[in-house]
Amino acid sequence: GPGWAGQGPGWARGPGGEEIHFTTGEGFEGIDLEDLLGGAFGRRRRGATGRGWGPVPGADHEAELPLTVEEAYRGGRRTITIPGPGGGRTLQVNVPPGVTDGQRIRLAGQGSAGSDGARAGDLYLIARIADHPRYRLEGRDIHVRLPLTPSEAALGATVAVDTPGGEAKVKVPPGTSSGRRLRLRGQGMPSPRGRPGDLLAEARIMVPPTLGDEERRLYEQLARISAFNPRSPS
Template sequence: MAAQDFYEILGVPRTADREEIQRAYRKLARSYHPDVNKDPGAEDRFKEVSEAYEVLSDPETRRRYDAFGRDFRQVPEGVDPAAYARAREGARAGAGPGAGWARGPAGEDIRFATGEGIDLDDLLGEMFGGRGRRGRAAGRGWGPVPGADQEAELPLTVEEAYRGGRRAITLPSRGRTRTLKVDIPAGVTDGQRIRLAGQGGEGGEGAQPGDLYLIARIAGHPRYRLEGRDIHVKLPLTPSEAALGATVAVETPGGEAKVKIPPGTSSGRRLRLRGQGMPDPRGRPGDLLAEARIMVPPTLTDEERRLYEQLAGVSAFAPRSGGRTRS
């Protein structure tokens, strides 16, 4: 069975832009990542999705994939895609002896035979500067080719991004998986790239490998919302804390912090704790912005009800008219 097309694996059209490809990958990777999906086939599916994204997210490798299909890694630069396709078709057809011509990587015309008994590896070796079996034996080749840089997404929680630290990640590699140890800097932000030197694509003929760039993707959180390095959090208050003022505790990704509530605080007011947001190894950390939310008990005790009724009887506060009904 022919290998599935990378576009089909991601479920995107061939005209998809980079953002469409990235969205499709993120959705599928969340579904099939071995850490969250224990189905026996999930890991293989995750490998397929990751390989497809690895190729299609890079403009250069995508261009070569569109031109040469899954053979793109074996085809040297400069080979004419149309000539390559004609050579393969001629080799497959085997429709009697004959000859054909193809444009080589240096622009030269290369003659090849067609028909019964043709050896596709030898034919492509002649076309591509000695990369077939005979070319390798004769020592011809294109010389060392540095490995390509690669990208992969690194999913993080808000707490992991805040604290940083060392973490193991699993990535697909040549039909298998490999595990890498990654040092995550404290205060990494969504979209930030972490470079792992020498962990990208393998180089050809002993050349240096490329680099791997991990793109941090910080997941949504039920308590925290990030805007750059600022952290937004809801701060529930009792009516008395809001009216009289108080000092209350608020949870942050780095632990508990104290917030001073000014008297007369209403819901929606933002209280800023400078420097309590996401760390920044190169500068000033972000801020924590606690948004006041005044809460009342869903049910009242008899004493609470008596006191609220007493307050209602003496209070002149009229929030809907913007002032007081009496002084």
């Protein structure tokens, strides 16, 4: 129609044969016909499939990866099952040593399949470290309780403490009270990049539930000669 040349109102046919009315009258000056038809032309250009969208990448997925503190410390290969149709999928996962709670592990191409040859999505495993009766994690730092006898705390000692990486030696200064934290630098969770965490051993002074005759005599003697009063104002 005459409007195709931009000389007033007219009709045009879009890519699908539909009739589109347009005008260059007041209020529409400067509008390009391609702007009006761009959506239709764009859909035609985006792909050659019947849907008109072209290849679509697969979706990413997330799943939780339960770990003990020891498994997170050591890392290594784990076999996991991802729920899904037909009983799900079984995957081998390489867990890096020192993974922290909430850290994501990416498995490239293990998400949903793409369409028309597009790449598959990724699977992200979120590490969830279970509570432990002896260890408490804060980032890469490991907190443990360090039981001490009264004599070890008063006189000082070097004692063994269990860690997820094995036995470590802690030097207890003389005069250590319950609640004091002794830091072993670099003895916490390992790190693939950068400095490992620390081990923080919290002193807990323990007394025997029952005393032998000689032990009682010595404790009574100590009580008589000691002027220490832990309840006096400092």
